[in-house]
Amino acid sequence: MRGVKPEMQTDPEALESLDAPEWLSEDARSEWDRVMPILSERRILTDADLGGLENYCICIGRVRETEALIQSELDADMQLKLIRVQDKAMASARQLAAELGLTPVSRSRPAIREDSDDEPDPLNV
Numbered sequence: 001m002r003g004v005k006p007e008m009q010t011d012p013e014a015l016e017s018l019d020a021p022e023w024l025s026e027d028a029r030s031e032w033d034r035v036m037p038i039l040s041e042r043r044i045l046t047d048a049d050l051g052g053l054e055n056y057c058i059c060i061g062r063v064r065e066t067e068a069l070i071q072s073e074l075d076a077d078m079q080l081k082l083i084r085v086q087d088k089a090m091a092s093a094r095q096l097a098a099e100l101g102l103t104p105v106s107r108s109r110p111a112i113r114e115d116s117d118d119e120p121d122p123l124n125v
Contacts, residue, residue, distance in 0.1 A: 014043040028061030059093035
């Protein structure tokens, strides 16, 4: 198995495409509508993952909403505060995107797979 990327395991309980929750902001709902078809097609998203997806969409929505405020005519002190809020939302979105497999690096990592007879288990040496 060395040098070969394993196939991503699908989940038999994977969710089909779901509509965004009504309570999400417009920007967060827009992100949901963008990524949900991708995650649904991969068949890896379950009920247990919905909280992470919601949080990811909230963070992306917050980044976009904060950017609109930063670009408006605000005083420098308020812009600095908003930039801090935006930076925190960006960091959270990046972490959640990696957990959902929405980044190039996270998609290139091996998926969880069943033990293979070819490779010894390093914990049972």
